[in-house]
Amino acid sequence: MPRTPREPRETRLRQGSRQRREHEKQELRQAIRDAAATLFETHGYEGFSLRQVAEEVGYTPTTIYLYFADKDALLFEIADEGFVRFGEQIHTAAAAVSNPVERLWAIGHAYLAFAEQNPVYYQLMFMQRSDFLLAKREGERRPRIDVLGIVRETVQAGMDDGLIRPGDAATFADGLWAVCHGIAALRISKLPFTAERASAAADMTLGAMLAGMRPATG
Amino acid sequence: MPRTPREPRETRLRQGSRQRREHEKQELRQAIRDAAATLFETHGYEGFSLRQVAEEVGYTPTTIYLYFADKDALLFEIADEGFVRFGEQIHTAAAAVSNPVERLWAIGHAYLAFAEQNPVYYQLMFMQRSDFLLAKREGERRPRIDVLGIVRETVQAGMDDGLIRPGDAATFADGLWAVCHGIAALRISKLPFTAERASAAADMTLGAMLAGMRPATG
């Protein structure tokens, strides 16, 4: 068996060490994000400070700046992570059904499920720092899924198929967004909306808009 | 850098105090509230500080504490005033029409008009400090109008009259609230929703829920 030429030992070590370090680095980076999200949840957007994040992860405030350029960059990255996850979940839900109306139901439920399960992210993405939503960053990492675009297309398809009363698809999509956002926001704002009550209101409202089609899920 | 040196805060305060004699004793409380409301509307929730309120009314920060327990109490009164105005506007709009469906249309439009015209208040009341919504403070002065209750009753009346498809009136009311809040919140969060687009989405969605009844107002 021909001996596979190997890198000298030292090089291997160095590479291994580099990988490990890179790994540790990514871990701390994630730890910072997590701590930030936690604190964000605890103290709210206003009472969220880099110092506390640093203390939470057990590092000096200065250290945070080794991983994130500034407070905004950290927040943006959290939001960005949220956008990606959000887009994926919506996309997955939408892809599971083909009938336009059922797909809109699915999207609506996925939207609300995301907000329910990730209130911190949702809050940052759509309530506190909605400016991130459109911010074009230089180093934009992963392409974001255009949720509103998907909804519009689906609405248009539904109208074309005669499943949805004809009208302006964009406006209809906006309406769907508003409904979902309204319910999510009321939930997050800790208004006296139990999950069940929110769910009932959502089904009721979406049902009215989608003309009595039964929800695809639950 | 040739920055014109500022006077220390104290001096600035003293100058402000010259303007104050106009206020009679008991009017001070109201003056504080007014100044607070103005500043709040100008600087928003985060940029709202007791010191600035004090400076604005021409009194010492300490003095504020003679009239309000703390910053939160003052903030609560601002919100409270918002709730009162909000309730009045909704009530007025609702009282103008008797047909239940038309009344719901009217309420919806009044709701959105309030949010559009008083975004800072709306934000405080329903987004930033929604905990105020139900908080019963000792100093609660005027009884608030129970908007959601009115909506529920109106929905129930509509169902009773056969104008609205039978169902749970409370849930229907929640749905209406969610629609309105969703649109208001998207507007306020500066998402790319022009007033026109928001209006169209509102009419579209309310229209779907209220089964094609025409809006009472343009």
Added chain:
Amino acid sequence: MPRTPREPRETRLRQGSRQRREHEKQELRQAIRDAAATLFETHGYEGFSLRQVAEEVGYTPTTIYLYFADKDALLFEIADEGFVRFGEQIHTAAAAVSNPVERLWAIGHAYLAFAEQNPVYYQLMFMQRSDFLLAKREGERRPRIDVLGIVRETVQAGMDDGLIRPGDAATFADGLWAVCHGIAALRISKLPFTAERASAAADMTLGAMLAGMRPATG
């Protein structure tokens, strides 16, 4: 003896107390200025911080802001004090002699004496924060003496009297200023200029400009 009507005791007390307080206030204010000047001398302009000033006077950094609006205001006030003292000393020296050339000698010596005796002030006024020199403040306390103007007038008088070779009085005045500033600045910059050496150079140079007139003072 008619009893001089007196203020009620309480009022007298209050006034006394107010005066005392005002006095204490002015004392602390001066203490801050002094501490600032000291630190400025020790650490230089760059290494001069409000926190250190606070520590020096034994108060919290916050307290400084009760007396000065910000760092710049404190520095400005120190410089301002310097300008006043500077102007007075120059003016006094100038007023003591009437012959224009002797007066210029006197002014020159007074200038250098001020710089020698108040290096911190001189440095702030003419080297580090020369922007203060022309800054128009709202609350300008005392009118500053226009030293350069006096020099110009005196030069002009000297030229009119045939004591100084005819020419542009303003340019001549600028030259005198440059000479004095040069010597003062070299001294302050701790260049290897003993006081004697500086004094000799000053007399030599002024002597050349003022055509062999003997210095009015030592």
Added chain:
Amino acid sequence: MPRTPREPRETRLRQGSRQRREHEKQELRQAIRDAAATLFETHGYEGFSLRQVAEEVGYTPTTIYLYFADKDALLFEIADEGFVRFGEQIHTAAAAVSNPVERLWAIGHAYLAFAEQNPVYYQLMFMQRSDFLLAKREGERRPRIDVLGIVRETVQAGMDDGLIRPGDAATFADGLWAVCHGIAALRISKLPFTAERASAAADMTLGAMLAGMRPATG
């Protein structure tokens, strides 16, 4: 506020490092010095930081310490370079004329020209860090030209030739230095001295000292 989030410092550094391969090993020291000088000229004394220098040359801050003991050492080299250039320019100007008085004129103008064209250097060398002027560091590379010595010798020659009124040559030289430094410093301190006004004052004053000899240049 929709601020485009920055990359963390580390990432920025890594990008810079791509450009670096061009530097050969031993040239790095010079590269650092060059970058430092540029940054120093751009940001001035206070705004000059090792991190920025490192970023500029595409290396880690730590690396700088392999070439320079600390920030001060790097700063010293910048000043040193300034002293060399300064000495060369003065020397060149002085060598161009042989008559002592003309030579002094030439030196004076060269002095002021250097200050005018390299204000940041002049400031560092003669105002901010005049302690460097005499400091003998180990790494002192090129012998500096003894400008003051040249001036003294030239003055002495002028006195010997009967062109300058007899007196102490060293004191006369000090006076010339003071005049030039005064004008340069007033210019640099941004006092309201236009270049023309400074030039006129210089010619006036030097003229008085050098007894009416015409300037060698312009």
Added chain:
DNA sequence: CATGAATGAGCATTCATTCAT
């Protein structure tokens, strides 16, 4: 009723420097 004086906690950010690798 109102103030003046003062505080302690907090904030984002930058910097020079060190140490193990």
Added chain:
DNA sequence: TATGAATGAATGCTCATTCAT
């Protein structure tokens, strides 16, 4: 030779709040 990770010390400034008067 060079780096990556981390730190500790600063800085200017603002804020809500307290306490004695």
